[in-house]
Structures are given as C-alpha cells and as structure tokens.
Amino acid sequence: MSFLATKRQQAVGLVAAWVAATVEGADRLNPALLRALGRDESWDGWRLPLRGARGGDLHLLLDPEFPYSLPRFAxxxxxDLLRAPHVETKGRLCLAGDGGRADTLDPVAVVAYSFGEALALIAEDEAGANREDYAIDFDAYWRRDVTDPLPLRTCLHAERRSRLVSAWHGQAFYFIAENARDARTWLTNRYGVDETRAFKNAALIWLDxxxxxxxxxxxxxxxxxxxxxxxYRGLPVFDRLMATMADRAAVVFMGATATGDVVQAGLLVEGPDWASTGTKAPKPNVSRGFRPGNxxxxxxxLRRRxxxxxxxxxxxxxxxxRAGEGAQLAGxxxxxxGCGSLGGGVAKLLLQSGVGxxxxxxxxxxxxVNVGRHELGSDSTERNKATAxxxxxxxxxxxxxxxxxxxTSWQVLLRRDPKAxxxxxxxxxxxxDWNAESALNDLQRSGTDEVRAAILYGWLEEQAGAAHALAIGPTGACLRCGFGPTGTIHVPATTWPRHAPVGCGGPTSIYGAVDLAPAQSLIASLAIDLLLGRASPPIRRAWLAPQPTLAxxxxxxxxxxxxxxxxxLQGGKLTATPWPKDAACSCALLPVTSFS
Known part of the structure; x- marks a missing residue:
C-alpha cells in the first residue's frame, strides 16, 4: 500500500471511531448508497441522523484524497431545504467553498468542526436566515435551478438598461452580443468565416x-x-420580443449583486409544448383569437413556455x-x-489583458531556431510571423x-499608407534593430502626422541578462538621448567578456523561454500603464536577471x-531608472510638434 493510501486508511479509521462515539444511530454507507449519492467505491461515508421534529439525515462523505481534502456533507x-441558501445540487452543503484549507494532520478535528458548521447551516436555513445570500451569489443559485442544458454564451456590456440585443442560435449553444456585427466578429474569430450565420433578436433585461x-x-x-x-423600462423590451419572435428566443437577465458584481442569468422562451402525435400537426398559433399583430x-x-x-x-x-481595466483596454x-520571440509574447499578454x-x-x-522560445511552434515554420x-x-x-x-516592415507599410x-x-x-528604431524615433520627432502616439521600445541585453522598456513621447528625451550614434547604449546593465558569435545575419542571441518571460511581462506591464494613463513618457523600466544567470x-x-x-547585487529585480534628455542629442535640432 502506498504512503498516501496508508494515510487515508488511518484517517478514515479515526473518523469512523469518532462517528461511532459521537453520533447516535449513525450508519456506514455501503457502495450502493454511495453510488446513489453520485460517489464510487473510492469514497467513504456515513448517514448521520438529524435530531429535531423535521428529522432527515446528513451524509458525511470522504473523498479519495482525504485527509488532504475537506469532508463533504449532503x-x-x-x-424542504433543497432550495435553501448554501444547498447545492443533490443536497450538497456549501461550507468552506473551493480552496478551503484543512489541518491535514488532525482529520478528526476537521470532521468535527465541519459537522458543527453543517448543523449550524441547517438550523439557520430552517429559521429562514441567510436569504441575503441569494443576491450575493445569484448566478450560482440560478445555475443550480437550470431546466435546459443549452447554454447562452454572452459578450455584453454591463450597462444598467434593458435593450434588444442580437443572438445566433447554434446547436450546442446560443451566442448573445450587443449587435449582429459584434456577434459575427466574435464567432468569426473563434470558429472561422461562415456566411450562412443568421442573427435574431434577443432581450437583455436589467433587473433592479x-x-x-x-x-x-x-x-x-x-x-x-x-x-x-x-x-425599470424592461417590460417594453420584453413585450417587443414577444411580439416579434418566431419559434424560440433568448432572454438575458442582468443585475447587480449585494456586493456590486454584475451577474447574468438566461432564459429560453418558446412556443407551446405540443405532445408528439407521430403525424404532422398544425403549428400552434400563439396569436389565435386576435388579428395579426394585435x-x-x-x-x-402566457401562451409560451x-x-x-x-x-x-x-x-x-x-x-x-482590476475593475474597469478590461473595458478601457477594449477600446x-x-x-x-516586430513579432519575434519578444514581440509575439508581448502581443499575447496585451490581448489577454483585453486590448481590443x-x-x-x-x-x-x-x-x-526560434521554436523553443516563441509563441509560434513547429507548425508555423516558414510562415510569416505576423500572419501566423x-x-x-x-x-x-x-x-x-x-x-x-x-x-512587411513598418517603413514599407508607411510608404504604402502614411496613416497606417x-x-x-x-x-x-x-x-x-538600431537602424529601424532610430528612423522611427526621428519620424516621431519630425513634426509630421505619421506617428502621433507614444512609442514603447523594448529590448534585451546579451543573453537576456537585462531587459529594458522605454516609452518615448513627442516631447522630452528621445530614444537617441540614451544611445551613441551607432546604437550603443550609454549605460548598459551588464557586460559580457565572451560575446555571442556574429554572422552575416547579425549576432546570435543566446536565451530561452524562461529567460524571456520577465522581459515580456516588463514591456506588457508598462504598455498597459501607458494605455490606462498610469504612466507617461519618457519613462524607462528595467528587469535585471538573477546574478547566477549572468555568471x-x-x-x-x-x-x-x-x-x-x-x-x-544578486539581481532578480525590477527597477525604474531615469532617461534624461541629452542636450547634445540631435532631437534638440529637430522640429517638434506636440499632438494631443
């Protein structure tokens, strides 16, 4: 028997002794009863009688990971309590929640404490307490009571108003978005182009x-x-849907919980339920008795279920x-x-953060050569990086x-479309690449209208011993202020007596995916701060690798x-350092226009 199996056997034995000594009339659950509760023979359990006029039982259940997991109760x-607060499907009690911690060295104390919590919850539910929890965890209680397995997938703005929205009716799910354009974009991004997709009205109802x-x-x-x-004003939206829908329509309820979180719940509305007769029956008319449209x-x-x-x-x-960040970045x-190992990873982080x-x-x-440190894999070799x-x-x-x-390069792109x-x-x-980036820097400072935004430069020093993120705006210090005329940085963080070999294609960069990850995070983090207005150029941040990496x-x-x-010293730190303006830099001689 393995170590963990032995530990479990010992813990279950201790709990069995505690149950026999503490709970009068308790019974061990046999495999058939465990299966009836949705558990297999790897579980152990007991039926613990509940005292009081209402009677009933409380099932104590220990999973295969016990004592390194919490006991369950059902x-x-x-x-009478199956729809009470903190009672989940099949009567399971929600006590500690996901991720609850246990004293894994004292299984009996854990079971005894949890048993007391279960009895206290039952007493509170019998007394009608905890009803405010329905509003705190509304979506969980709604999910507990779903009556149709078809889900609604939504991408909706958390606006406190009722409105008609757009729905795509699929076989596995319905997709609901603010309008048909947004729905089509999401579905195309996720599943590819399909010109046959059709969209119908749905209702979003804000519940006060x-x-x-x-x-x-x-x-x-x-x-x-x-x-x-x-x-407030949700009824006209619902009534309009009732008047215009065909066979089936979706309704999304949206509201705020007691803690301020916006939640959603779904409803499918359809025509009357006619029993199948095996023959083609006439389609029921929900408007019978009234003139069309009246x-x-x-x-x-009332005539729809x-x-x-x-x-x-x-x-x-x-x-x-953080609240509101995703909505701001979406716009x-x-x-x-540059979509190399650095740029590809930064792009992914920005998309994950919500950039729209x-x-x-x-x-x-x-x-x-880059398969081991790029977002792309071997299935993308010989393909253009940006496209892939x-x-x-x-x-x-x-x-x-x-x-x-x-x-293409940014230079070719701008020659083709100066406003790209x-x-x-x-x-x-x-x-x-110094040549390309010094050109970009000069273009930003030229006073033309081609580059209006701040530019965030990012680069690695040799062997990823340090990484830099530098934001430059249309005024103040420029990129050249910290570099020599051929792109040698004035104040490098590291020095390398043994340099990587240089070939016709440039120097070989020696670093792996793990070395790259802090640099990607450094640059993406500063990008988000700039986009959200938490930082402004010029600003430079640097990541200094752990000293053993250098050694x-x-x-x-x-x-x-x-x-x-x-x-x-030992490195492994993020630092913010100045990027001072160089009075001798050529940017002092270039015309500068500040764009709002």
Whole structure:
C-alpha cells in the first residue's frame, strides 16, 4: 500500500471511531448508497441522523484524497431545504467553498468542526436566515435551478438598461452580443468565416432587484411578471420580443449583486409544448383569437413556455482583472512592430489583458531556431510571423474586435499608407534593430502626422541578462538621448567578456523561454500603464536577471550601471531608472510638434 493510501486508511479509521462515539444511530454507507449519492467505491461515508421534529439525515462523505481534502456533507430526506441558501445540487452543503484549507494532520478535528458548521447551516436555513445570500451569489443559485442544458454564451456590456440585443442560435449553444456585427466578429474569430450565420433578436433585461429562487420563472408569463415588478423600462423590451419572435428566443437577465458584481442569468422562451402525435400537426398559433399583430404581449407570454439556462460569459476573464481595466483596454488600438520571440509574447499578454484592436507588423518568416522560445511552434515554420500569430490569436482571443497582420516592415507599410499608424494609442517597437528604431524615433520627432502616439521600445541585453522598456513621447528625451550614434547604449546593465558569435545575419542571441518571460511581462506591464494613463513618457523600466544567470554566461553588472543606479547585487529585480534628455542629442535640432 502506498504512503498516501496508508494515510487515508488511518484517517478514515479515526473518523469512523469518532462517528461511532459521537453520533447516535449513525450508519456506514455501503457502495450502493454511495453510488446513489453520485460517489464510487473510492469514497467513504456515513448517514448521520438529524435530531429535531423535521428529522432527515446528513451524509458525511470522504473523498479519495482525504485527509488532504475537506469532508463533504449532503442532506438526505430533507426536500424542504433543497432550495435553501448554501444547498447545492443533490443536497450538497456549501461550507468552506473551493480552496478551503484543512489541518491535514488532525482529520478528526476537521470532521468535527465541519459537522458543527453543517448543523449550524441547517438550523439557520430552517429559521429562514441567510436569504441575503441569494443576491450575493445569484448566478450560482440560478445555475443550480437550470431546466435546459443549452447554454447562452454572452459578450455584453454591463450597462444598467434593458435593450434588444442580437443572438445566433447554434446547436450546442446560443451566442448573445450587443449587435449582429459584434456577434459575427466574435464567432468569426473563434470558429472561422461562415456566411450562412443568421442573427435574431434577443432581450437583455436589467433587473433592479435580483429574484430569490421561488421567483425564478418557469414560463414566459411568470418571466413577464418578474420583469414588471423588478425592472425599470424592461417590460417594453420584453413585450417587443414577444411580439416579434418566431419559434424560440433568448432572454438575458442582468443585475447587480449585494456586493456590486454584475451577474447574468438566461432564459429560453418558446412556443407551446405540443405532445408528439407521430403525424404532422398544425403549428400552434400563439396569436389565435386576435388579428395579426394585435395579440396583447401578456397573452403571448402566457401562451409560451420558458426554460432557465446557464449563462457562460465569454468575458468572464475580465472579472479576474482590476475593475474597469478590461473595458478601457477594449477600446485601445495598438501596433506591435516586430513579432519575434519578444514581440509575439508581448502581443499575447496585451490581448489577454483585453486590448481590443491590434496590428502586428513583421516582414520575416518563422524559423526552426526560434521554436523553443516563441509563441509560434513547429507548425508555423516558414510562415510569416505576423500572419501566423494573427491566425493563432484570433480563435484564442475572439473578444479582439480587430486583429490584423501586416507581413512587411513598418517603413514599407508607411510608404504604402502614411496613416497606417495614425490612430494608434500606443506603438510598440520590439524590432531590436538600431537602424529601424532610430528612423522611427526621428519620424516621431519630425513634426509630421505619421506617428502621433507614444512609442514603447523594448529590448534585451546579451543573453537576456537585462531587459529594458522605454516609452518615448513627442516631447522630452528621445530614444537617441540614451544611445551613441551607432546604437550603443550609454549605460548598459551588464557586460559580457565572451560575446555571442556574429554572422552575416547579425549576432546570435543566446536565451530561452524562461529567460524571456520577465522581459515580456516588463514591456506588457508598462504598455498597459501607458494605455490606462498610469504612466507617461519618457519613462524607462528595467528587469535585471538573477546574478547566477549572468555568471553562467560569464557576465557581470556593468560598472557604469553601478555608478549611476547602484549595485544590483544578486539581481532578480525590477527597477525604474531615469532617461534624461541629452542636450547634445540631435532631437534638440529637430522640429517638434506636440499632438494631443
């Protein structure tokens, strides 16, 4: 027997002894009873009788990971509590929630404490307490009571108003967006082009007060009464849907919980349920008895049934971000110049963060030598980097409203279209080529209208011993202020006695994906701060690799860095350093125009 199996056997034995000594009338659950509760023979359990006039049982269940997991409890013979707060499907009690911690060295104490918590919850539910939890965790209680397995996937703005929206009816799910254009863009990004997709009206109803389970509608008539009682101006939107829908329509309820979180719940409304007769029966007319178009919406609703369904929010990831950041970034436009190992990873981080419009620009093809440190893999070799990245990112991040590839250099792009970068909120130059980036810097300072946005330059020092993110605006210090005329930085962070070999294609860059990750995060983080107005150019941040990384390649901290910014010692740190204007820099001689 393995170590963990032995530990479990010992823990279960201790719990069994505690149950026998503590709970009168308790019974061990046999395999058949465990299966009836949705568990297999790898579980152990007991039936613990509940005292009091209402009786019933409490099932104590230990999973295969016990004692390195929490005990579970489920109600038995208590149908009166199956819709009570903190009671989940099949009577399971929600006590500690996901991720609850246990004293894994004292299984009996954990079970005893959890048993007391379960009894306290049952007593509170019997007394009618905890009802405010329905509004705190509304979406979870709605999911508990769904009556149709078809989910609604939504991508909707959290606006506190009712309105008609657009729906695509698929076989596996319905997709709901603010309008047909947004729905088509998301579906095309995720699943590819399909010209046969059709879109229908759906209703989004803002509820000023979220309902408790006994008010959850089980037909369209009850849904209408709920809207009438709980939604300001939601009834005209619902009635319009009732008057114009065909066989089936979707309704999304949206509201704010007691903690301020915006939640969604779904409803499918359809025609009357006619039993199948095996023959072609006439289609029931929900408007019978009225002239066409004159049936009252209340009658149309009463004659239709509804099903509660789960809502799967395709923007749920925004809930893992700081409030409002995702919505702000969704409206930003970014251009990424250079889609190598650095640029590809930064682009991915920005899309994951919610940036809604992005153009990737790179003339080069992806080679086998970069498979180990690029977002692309071996299936993309010999393809243009920008094009391959866009094709990969579109289904991964369908929320992006515009994701475009330009398989050329930025110079060629601007010769073809001088306003190609005109509307960008931020330009990221991750080319790592002094000639191209000094040209971009001079163009920004030229006073023309081709580059209006701030430019965020990012580069790695040799062997990824340090990484730099430098934001330059139309005024103040420029890129050249910190470099010599041929692109040698004035104050490098590292020095390398043994340099990488240089061939006709330029120097070989020695670093792997792990070395690259902090640099990508550094640049993406500053990009987000710039887009959200939390930082402004000129600003430079640097990542200094752990000292053993330098030592492995024979590198060390550069004396000039130590003189200016102090000794990094063991490294492994992020630092912000000045980027002062150089009075002798040529930018002082160039015409400068400040663009708002």
């Amino acid at each position: 109600l038995g013979r208590r149908t 007060r979220l309902p408790e389970p006994e008010m959850y509608p089980d037909n369209a008539g009850r849904a209408r009464r709920l809207i009438e009682a709980s939604s 049936a009252p919406p209340s009658i149309l609703a 509804s099903h509660r369904v789960e809502v799967q929010r395709t923007d749920a990831w925004l809930g893992r971000m 930003k436009r970014v251009a990424v110049l 419009r992005m153009t990737l620009i790179d003339p080069d093809t992806f080679a086998w 990245l866009v094709e990969r990112f579109r289904p991964m991040y369908p929320h992006a409203r515009e994701l475009r590839a330009e398989p 970068l005109h509307d960008c909120d931020l330009i990221l130059s991750l080319i790592g 492995q390649g024979g590198g060390c901290w550069h004396l000039r860095w130590i003189e200016h910014y102090g000794d990094p």
